[in-house]
Each structure stands twice: as C-alpha cells, then as structure tokens.
Amino acid sequence: MLFPLVVNIIMALIAYLVTLRVIPKLKEKFIKANLFGIDMSKTTSDKVPESLGVVSGFIFLVTMVLFIPVAFGNNLLEKGTFPYDEYVKYILALLSICCMLLLGFADDVLDVPWRQKLLLPTIASLPLLMVYYVSFNTTNIIVPKPLQDYLGLSIDIGLIYYVYMGMLAVFCTNAINILAGVNGLEAGQSVVIAISIALFNLVELSGPLWKAHQFSLYFMLPYIGTSLALLKHNWYPASVFVGDTFCYFSGMTFAVVGILGHFSKTTLLFFMPQVFNFLYSSPQLFKLVPCPRHRLPKFNSRENCMELSTTTFRYSELNVLGKLVLGVFRLFKLVHWQEKQGVVVTNNFTLINLTLLYCGPMHEAKLTSILLAIQVLSTGLAFLIRYPFASVFYDVQ
C-alpha cells in the first residue's frame, strides 16, 4: 500500500515541474490561436494567454495514465485476480475527465453561450452514469438516524441517484467557474479543495473503506501538482489565464472522485464557499435583480486596488420575490445599499464583492489571499461538521 503512494507522490512532483516549464513555452501559441484575454484589473493592456488549464489538465491525465501499471501491477488477466471494481473505476474516471477537458477546451475556443454551458458537464458525466449503471447500479443510500425509524437503514433511491450524480458534476464544474475573476482565484480555490479532499482521504486511509480513499488520493496528488504549477503562473500578476477548461476539468475531477469513492456528501462540504457564492449570486443569475454582463470587482487604477462593483436599478421595477430577497440581504447586512428617489445602487452579489464590502478596497493579490483563506477556514469547518457532528446523523466509525 505504501509503495504505489510513494511513486504517486514522486510522479506528482515531476508533473508539477513539467507543467511549470511547459506553460511558458506554449503562451505564444495560445495568443497566436486567438486564445487570450485582456486583464481588466491592470493598467497595462497586454494580451494574456487564456485556457492554459488544458495544459495542466492534459499533463494530469498523462500522469494518471502512466500511473496505471504502478497502481494495478501487470498481467491481471493471467493471474486471475481482478480488482475489477477499482480498475474499471480508474479508467472510467480518466474517461470522464478527458471528456470534460475536451468539452471545456471546445467551449473556450468556440465560446458556447451561457445556457448551453450547463449542458456540457451533463454530457461529460454520461460515461460516469452509464458505466456506473452497468457495473455497479447500487443506488442505495444510508438513511440518517433520525429518519431510520420511518425509512429503515437504507433505501434504494433508484433513478434519483443518477440524477444526483449528474447534478453533482454540473454543480462542481460551474461552482468553480462562477467564483472567478481575480488572478489566482480559480486555480487557488481548486488547489485548496484538492488538498482538503486529500487530507480527508489520508485520515480515512486507516478506516474500513481505505481502498476508495487510496483511489481518490492517487488522483488528488497529481492534480495538486499540476494545478499548483498553473497557479504559480496564474498568481498576481497573472501571466496566463486558466480558462473555463480548468474550472470544468477540476470540478469534474472532484465530482468523479467523490462519486466513485462514495464520499460525495463530504466533497460537497469542501465546496461551502462555492455553495454560498452560488446562493448569494442566484438573485442575479436568475434575473430577480438586474445582472450586468460582468460582475467582477472594479479596478481603481489610481490606487491600484480593487473596489466594489455595483448595479443600478429602480426599486419599483423589481418583482415581489426580488424585493423579498433584497430585504433578507439587507437584514443580514449582506449588501451595500444606496437609495435616491427610488433608484437603488447595490453591489453585485458575489463572494468577492462581499469580501470587499466587509474589508474595504484592497490590492488584487490580497483579495485573492483573503478569499483563499476563507476557503481554508471553511475546510476546517467542514472537518468539524464531518467528524464530530456527523455522528448525530450517521453511524461513523
């Protein structure tokens, strides 16, 4: 059990070094291929190559492929010992991740409209659903203790389980994609989530389900290696952007590992800032409150710092639900509010703006650091929930 893990760590290190060196070499190619963006929070307007996540993602994929013989030894067929279950899961995970990488890159290149973006992770999770159906088709879930008297120890939720799997993939991919916009944030949050999952796996490695956690660990370490290298180039001042590719492929990696390792609820716990950001954003995403094209914080070039970005609208034009949501937000002091003759100015509802609202304008690098600190703190909270509190609802070993 120790040997493959050591090799995995070494391969993750090599993958880190390779990614670190390959990315700068490809920058020109990406710009030439029209894959670039202008950093709106800088005084210069240099072309910054976009979608470099496809590079870190691909190196991750190659690393995982090269690791196959280490994880499973050789000649399984002849030896008659098939770790069938684990083996199919492994290749399946690679297929799902590869599919998502392809679709993510196609999205970056072809610029798919917002609504169709939701479709892409659904399509990419098809292999997962199909193979899960064929190989395992165990759709039993353990019932939380307070409900066991009514429902029994476990119930078969059938089709709902597949819907849940598909939605988890859609959520994980898009959750990272909408908590974005300042240098280093997409890659940073993903690295923190991956480290959280890896820590959780390490703890559980001594438990009865160690195989599933070992499986997850094999994926997380090379993921952390390649993504850290990407983060280094994406950190303030970013010399590359990660692209939708990266958000998609990262989200899919977490979803796949969570589902196949049977710890998807715990995975979701590590997404707390993303869940909060999604809920907080939803009034704008679902158009209850007007949503400008970009909700990024505003760059103040004189002070070289990031400020609240705002949206302006007539209060009377909102519908009842919109007014209600705004009332709740004001009650909990989650909103910057300025009103004059019925015209309201509020901040855009993102976790980034909320951070600026509470901490005041600040330098971009500091903003990213604070947001990542929030991510780290919420991982701590997740462990608190997972371990002491979970025993209230489930029998935890």
Added chain:
Amino acid sequence: MLFPLVVNIIMALIAYLVTLRVIPKLKEKFIKANLFGIDMSKTTSDKVPESLGVVSGFIFLVTMVLFIPVAFGNNLLEKGTFPYDEYVKYILALLSICCMLLLGFADDVLDVPWRQKLLLPTIASLPLLMVYYVSFNTTNIIVPKPLQDYLGLSIDIGLIYYVYMGMLAVFCTNAINILAGVNGLEAGQSVVIAISIALFNLVELSGPLWKAHQFSLYFMLPYIGTSLALLKHNWYPASVFVGDTFCYFSGMTFAVVGILGHFSKTTLLFFMPQVFNFLYSSPQLFKLVPCPRHRLPKFNSRENCMELSTTTFRYSELNVLGKLVLGVFRLFKLVHWQEKQGVVVTNNFTLINLTLLYCGPMHEAKLTSILLAIQVLSTGLAFLIRYPFASVFYDVQ
C-alpha cells in the same frame, strides 16, 4: 447477439442524422473562432470552417457511451458475471479515442509544428499500452507457417509488441492525414476503410473469434454514420473542412479496434493506398528530393480542373540516394519528368498527383471519386489476400 446489433444500427442512423444537422449550425462559430481555411481549388475565396471533425468525433463518442448499457446489460457486479475482458477494452477504446480527439483539436487550434505531430498519437496511445500491459500483457504472436520449423508455433515478442502497437497508432493517424487535399478525400477514404473493416467483421462474426469482431462492429457502424454525415458536408464543393482532428481520431479508432480485436494485420491491409502513398511520398518527406510547402494538385481556374503540381530542382544537387529513388520511379513510370540543362521538373510524389499523371487533368469531384474507387478496389484486393492467400502463411479457419 442480434438485439444489440440492431440497436447499434439504429443508434448509428440517429448519430448520422444528428451530425448532419449539427454541423451547419456550428459553422459560424468555427469561423468566428479563427478555425477556417480558404479552399485553394476554388475561384471564390470564402472562409470554409475547419476542424469540423471534432463535431462528428464527439457525436461518435457520445453514441458509443450511450450504447454501453445495451452492449453489456446492467448490474454486472451483482450478477457476478463480468465480461471483464470486453468491458475494459470498450472503455479503454473510448479513452484512447477521446484522448486523440482532444489532442487533434488542440493541434488544429494551436497549430503544432510538423515534427511534434508525430508525438501526439504516441501520447494518445499511452492509455492503450498501459491498460493492455496491466490487463492482458499477452505479447505472443503466431509464427507464419514457413518459419514455424525454426521458431515454433508462437513466440513472445515482449516489448516489441508494445512498440508495434504504438507505431500502428502513429501510422494509422498520419497515413490518412497525408493522403489529403481535395474535397471529400479524408472523410471518403476513412468511410471506405471503416466499411471494409465492418464487412470483414461481419464475415468473421460466424467464426470462433466472433466476440472480438462484434466489439469492432459496435464501433464501426456509429463511426460510419457520423463520418458519412461529415463527408456529405465535406464533399465537393466543400462547405466544411474536416481538420487534423478528424484524421487523427479516425486513425486512432481503426488502430484501437484492430489491436483490441486482434486483427491489426488485416486492418493494415485496408490501408494499402495509404501505405503506397506514404512510400511514394517518402523521398519528399525525408527530403531526398526538394519538398514544397504544399504538394496539393494545382487548380486551373480557367478550365475548372485539377492539374499536376510540380517541384523544380537541379539534378546535380541531389545525393546518391535521391538519384537512385528517382531512377527507380522513372523505371516504373511513376513520375512526370522534364529536364532542361540539368534543371528537372517532376510532379510532387503523392497518390493524388500520380492519379492525375495517368488520367490527365480532371474536375475535383471526379478526382476524389477516382481516388475513392482505388480505395474500394484495394479493399477487394485486401480480401483476396486475407482469405485465399493467408492460408499459405497461417492456419485460417
């Protein structure tokens, strides 16, 4: 055995219709993303969207994923009956094809230099090599009858088998890529090859290795469906180009199916025109004779027909090997030759030019038709070789 095949045919039909309808809708998006080319053999200079092969390839992939439950039923784990072998092969084939599709598309977008192109299929065949090593690792080959007295019935060629697998993938992908340049040729030849493989599978379906051929058939039919739809849009006058993506992914599909179905030698037989074209091209590819940037036939806009394209050089500047090759080509009348004061004009060495040399200038659509007819004829020849003649070398059932 019949039911899944019927479903496969129906799904191939649906995939054909979907591809046919989706391609025109995406044309604008591809042009906007800078993925387009100008057709050099037309009087107009419209932008023709490039790399649409990624669309047909992706629809093929989705079809194959959706077919998984039909091919394997459900709940294999619980039933305790694992067609482990077949199942792993299936997912593995999808992974290899998906990898190649990703790399091919990246190549089209980023424009990888010629030499690195050879690397891409090698990388994409890594999953195949790794999983083959772990699951099967049977590197025995049957020795041809005349050699059996010396080598025995079969020998284990070990590592060489893996080199062979990797090289087959590289060959198949690039062979299609270099027999290209007139509307409909890349997609057309691939469809003919796929139909040839499917016919061969159908014949062998009654043999002892029917499982492997059924496996191949499952892949070939949806492949033919999606590629036919692409061909329809790529046929003269082409409204889309297929891109390197298509050549790569097609070659990989044939290689994977041939390797995992254990009929890679027969697969190669269906590549005879490509093998000839490669050998015939090699003096230019390896720079024994000067090689212009484009070797496409020349478009005569006045007559609206395709003519020989030529290259000009001083005979005295060739090295011995170059002179030798040219001598052989002249001996077998494989070359258009014009010499004046030591300056030689020859045609470019491609099968397309050779066809024009023998049949004279002709319309582009006719040229493609003749080349595809050659492909069909060589399939006939391949069956002749495979069935009557193979019994000289192998015990054929």
